[in-house]
Amino acid sequence: MSEETEWLLRAAGLDPDRVRRVVTDALVEDLGPAFLDVTSVATIPDSQVDTADVVARADGVVAGLPVAAAVFELVGEVTGASSTVVVSLVAHDGERVAHGDVLATVTGPTRLLLTAERTALNLLSRMSGVATHTRAWADALAGTKAMVLDTRKTTPGLRALEKYAVRAGGGTNKRMGLHDAAMVKDNHKLAAGGVAAAFRRVRAAFPEVPVQVEVDTVVEAVEAVEAGADFLLLDNMGAELLREVVGAVGDRAELEATGGLTLAVAAEVAATGVDYLSVGALTHSSAILDIALDLRAE
Incomplete structure (x- = not known):
């Protein structure tokens, strides 16, 4: 996990070590005992590198971007890959976002991006849903x-x-x-x-x-x-x-x-x-x- 992501987590009142455990457990749940994304390994060359955008598909309030960043940064460690993913956050937690807004960009081995995708989105979507609902009450x-x-x-x-x-x-x-x-x-x-x-x-x-x-x-x-x-x-x-x-x-x-x-x-x-x-x-x-x-x- 990058120093910037750890800093963002602490600034949010979150313990980076606890977030690491949550993320690691979630990735292992997806990867199974072999720590393997069989679809990505079968279809994508190990050397392929891409950039992807994390995009809002609905209007709401975003929360959990540093947690999603931790997923992308830790996926290589969990899978034993030698390469890493670089994350750039575009939005900030607590902001209102609209359909189509880019919230973050991630660059790295394509296999890692797609392996981390669901875990990162599960956590980010869940947390953003809670923030959106809370904002309606506020x-x-x-x-x-x-x-x-x-x-x-x-x-x-x-x-x-x-x-x-x-x-x-x-x-x-x-x-x-x-x-x-x-x-x-x-x-x-x-x-x-x-x-x-x-x-x-x-x-x-x-x-x-x-x-x-x-x-x-x-x-x-x-x-x-x-x-x-x-x-x-x-x-x-x-x-x-x-x-x-x-x-x-x-x-x-x-x-x-x-x-x-x-x-x-x-x-x-x-x-x-x-x-x-x-x-x-x-x-x-x-x-x-x-x-x-x-x-x-x-």
């Missing part, structure tokens, strides 16, 4: 104080990449996992004997960890805040109930509306005064952004 919330949040409903193994794509699309990340923030949900409250008891237990066991508490009623919201909670998840509440909670809690806690939200109600929910809208669909239901690799004709 646009819907424009003019309000509310921000759109992601969740842990991510593709196993791709959480860091998908959460980065949310950021590229104008969204905000919630906790990365079970380790960096506590979230007291209904089952925790039931097991602990109530919202206040559950909160106190988490705070006693992990005093430095942020604690978020899920509540279903105004009474629970007030109880949680009086116990010391400063971040509440308002679960499956309609606009009227959300306004009641906002009025009862005031600025004593940050408030997140969550559960079954859609773009159609985004503005209405934001107008209640909540700070965040939590949308699992950003990562579990975003359609890909169609992106292709086109070899240049001689």
